[in-house]
Amino acid sequence: MIKNIAVCLYGRFGTGEYCSPSILKFFKTTHNVNVDFFCATKDYDNYYHTKYNRSRHDITMIDTEYLTDMLAVYNPKDMIIVNYETDLGRRCGNSNTGPMFSQLCESVMLKSNYEAINDMQYDVVFVTRYDILFHPKLSNYLDHYITWHNKEFINKQYDIFGNFGDSWMFTPREDQNFHNSYAIKESWHDLFLFGSSMTMDLVASNSLLLTNDQQYNTNKKTHIYADTNKRNGHEGLGLISRQSNISVATYPFFDMDGNATRLGYENYGEWYLNKDVPHDQRGYTLVREFGDMITPSTSIEAYHNNRWAWKNDMPFAQMPPYNKDTIT
Amino acid sequence: MIIYSNITRDTTLTGTDALHDIFKKHWINAVKLYEQHGYDILSARNVTVYASSNTESADMNVVSGLLVDYDVIYFNHMMHHHQHEDAPMLSANAQSFDNFVCEYSVFFKLMSNWREMTFGSGVQFWTVGRILEYQNIMVRQSDFLKVDA
Numbered sequence: 001m002i003k004n005i006a007v008c009l010y011g012r013f014g015t016g017e018y019c020s021p022s023i024l025k026f027f028k029t030t031h032n033v034n035v036d037f038f039c040a041t042k043d044y045d046n047y048y049h050t051k052y053n054r055s056r057h058d059i060t061m062i063d064t065e066y067l068t069d070m071l072a073v074y075n076p077k078d079m080i081i082v083n084y085e086t087d088l089g090r091r092c093g094n095s096n097t098g099p100m101f102s103q104l105c106e107s108v109m110l111k112s113n114y115e116a117i118n119d120m121q122y123d124v125v126f127v128t129r130y131d132i133l134f135h136p137k138l139s140n141y142l143d144h145y146i147t148w149h150n151k152e153f154i155n156k157q158y159d160i161f162g163n164f165g166d167s168w169m170f171t172p173r174e175d176q177n178f179h180n181s182y183a184i185k186e187s188w189h190d191l192f193l194f195g196s197s198m199t200m201d202l203v204a205s206n207s208l209l210l211t212n213d214q215q216y217n218t219n220k221k222t223h224i225y226a227d228t229n230k231r232n233g234h235e236g237l238g239l240i241s242r243q244s245n246i247s248v249a250t251y252p253f254f255d256m257d258g259n260a261t262r263l264g265y266e267n268y269g270e271w272y273l274n275k276d277v278p279h280d281q282r283g284y285t286l287v288r289e290f291g292d293m294i295t296p297s298t299s300i301e302a303y304h305n306n307r308w309a310w311k312n313d314m315p316f317a318q319m320p321p322y323n324k325d326t327i328t
Numbered sequence: 329m330i331i332y333s334n335i336t337r338d339t340t341l342t343g344t345d346a347l348h349d350i351f352k353k354h355w356i357n358a359v360k361l362y363e364q365h366g367y368d369i370l371s372a373r374n375v376t377v378y379a380s381s382n383t384e385s386a387d388m389n390v391v392s393g394l395l396v397d398y399d400v401i402y403f404n405h406m407m408h409h410h411q412h413e414d415a416p417m418l419s420a421n422a423q424s425f426d427n428f429v430c431e432y433s434v435f436f437k438l439m440s441n442w443r444e445m446t447f448g449s450g451v452q453f454w455t456v457g458r459i460l461e462y463q464n465i466m467v468r469q470s471d472f473l474k475v476d477a
Binding site: 090206211 | 355356359360362363367368370371373398399432433434436437440441443444462463464
């Protein structure tokens with residue numbers, strides 16, 4: 001039975017001020033379940049994936065007092081703000097994998113530390129980012145999930161996932177086909193995932209391993225994977241799930257009565273960004289500063305089709321009070 | 329750099345319960361060590377953990393010379409210590425984890441598995457070999473314990 005849920009937020013704060021009501025709404029539940037937040041972030045924004053107006057190497061410093069105030073809306077049990085110099089060391093030049101997995105690891109370790117100190121365990125741990133906007137249709141998703149988990153999943157998880165039944169995680173698959181290689185790469189989305197507390201510890205511990213492999217190991221022959229020295233978050237999660245035998249499945253979906261159904265467009269559709277999926281059938285989306293709610297895996301057409309459809313008050317004019325000193 | 333995780337094992341427990349006890353106590357230590365040393369030190373893959381139960385009896389000169397690669401764990405003379413058993417690595421033998429050496433991420437990953445072990449069930453499902461295999465951790469052997477230990 002789910003008694004405690006942890007939500008580990010990680011990564012750049014970005015449009016976190018704009019998105020926090022959506023995140024808080026998503027994690028409200030009518031069940032008698034305790035939901036705790038743990039926040040790891042950094043005191044600057046970068047624009048690595050932004051396609052508009054900014055160089056991918058631009059950064060903007062964020063006032064830590066502002067960040068602390070913004071994170072306070074989550075009433076986090078614990079939080080950490082990594083400074084720019086430290087994060088730059090984790091970047092090691094061109095790598096964007098190091099900062100991402102380091103933030104994920106820091107966030108999960110806050111959760112683990114809280115568990116160890118208080119001698120308790122979270123039944124489900126959600127890991128997501130600050131700049132995520134959930135679809136209003138999903139406002140009762142957590143209620144449905146808790147009901148389904150208590151009623152069915154808790155009894156079936158060892159049937160579904162095998163003898164190591166506590167090693168499970170839900171997140172959509174991300175197909176990778178870089179450089180027309182047609183290599184089979186099992187990859188998972190890193191925007192919004194959830195699983196058992198143990199699974200997230202495994203993800204954190206493998207993050208230590210993975211970022212090290214990406215950052216410090218210059219000898220490709222001794223890489224965990226020899227084919228590339230620059231892996232992204234999706235492939236990184238794929239690697240982690242294989243390293244620790246974590247069973248991964250796409251999210252359970254629920255019909256209007258709360259019954260779990262197969263993944264289908266008829267209910268919530270694909271959760272992740274996909275140019276073929278209409279905007280009103282998406283589960284969540286990224287919100288970037290310039291309204292480019294896209295990731296590299298999504299086409300530019302999707303942006304034009306959906307930038308105004310999701311919200312009419314996109315935060316173009318709601319820029320946080322940044323320190324304007326931009327370091328390039 | 330070598331860091332230590334020393335626990336007091338409940339010697340009255342056997343089988344899976346004993347493993348659960350060891351793993352959980354080391355897991356708590358692992359979380360504390362993360363708080364103490366931080367991400368940047370522990371991700372550099374040059375941090376060796378010497379984990380022991382009840383007594384620290386390792387020769388640190390030997391431990392510091394071990395090649396602690398990722399996904400590797402060192403036991404001390406595991407077969408010799410348990411030669412009276414049929415298949416020590418395939419049994420739920422807590423003694424195997426009395427002394428071991430590995431890299432920090434391996435240590436934390438392995439000890440996180442305490443949650444899988446149902447305490448008090450009496451089920452001897454959890455075995456040393458199976459846990460290590462499932463986490464893709466390779467086993468090596470070294471004489472890192474002091475001779476008089």
